[in-house]
Amino acid sequence: MGRALPNQIRILVLVAALVLVPGCQEKEQLEKEAPALAHADLRVDRIAIGGVVSHVAAVGDSAESRKNWSSVIGDHLAREKFGKLPILSYGEMGAILGSDDQAAMLDQFKEDGGCDDDVLSGLGTMLEGKARFIVFGNIQSDEVYRAEKESEVVDEKGVTTSKTKTMTTSRTTAVRLRFYDLKDRKLVWDHLAVGQLATSRDHDMSDFIPHDPKEGFLGGLITSVANSVIKPDPDFPPAPTFEASLANAFDNVGAYLKPSKKK
Secondary structure, three states: OOEEOOHHHHHHHHHHHHHOOOOOHHHHHHHHHOHHHHHOOOOOOOEEEEEEEEOOOOOOOOHHHHHHHHHHHHHHHOOHHHOOOOOEOHHHHHHHHOHHHHHHHHHHHHHHOOOOHHHHHHHHHHOOOOOOEEEEEEEEEEEEEEEEEEEEEEOOOOOEEEEEEEEEEEEEEEEEEEEEEOOOOEEEEEEEEEEEEEEEEEEEOOOOOOOOOOOOHHHHHHHHHHHHHHOOOOOOOOOOOHHHHHHHHHHHHHHHHOOOOOO
């Protein structure tokens, strides 16, 4: 973690972040990728939170972390901005299944990479009348990138009057979500959600000791070294938290599932 982010990737991440514009675009995409979800009334055909696991060693995968991540996705899908969907929470799932069976179910999901017919059949029976859909998440990557750029202001004589260095630290977290229809016992949406956040900090890097236009190479070098000592390269800002980046990914999913306004 901590490598420079290539320009092409930075552009793709920015585009991905801007694609989710409020409107019907997400619904149209959901219609193509998951018509069962797009046509369902999610206020009635509720979504149950099966749970979230991690395959990223640095993030870990403890029982407490699973509980926190699973609570986050439930809380975010139930937010007012996404229609306050009546989610069957991870905690409610634990009360129905029992904590041991819930943990075993997540372990099996992580190992198998999905839910088989037997698991879906059992869940369908236990959740009948409570939820039609269930979602599981698998955190697949979490990367921190650092990038810097410099800008300067030049007067009409071509003399640099100020220099600014912008230091940016960004975080990108990818979680693969699988939505299952417990009525039809099948996978209905396999979606990669990406959360991306960045923090930037500007630093004045203007020369403290001005360069003499008539100075030679050695004089210019000495002046530059002196300025770098007086104003050393600044530190990068801290990275956005993993939790915030993960929540951003879940918000993107909420934009897809938000119920359409009744005409």
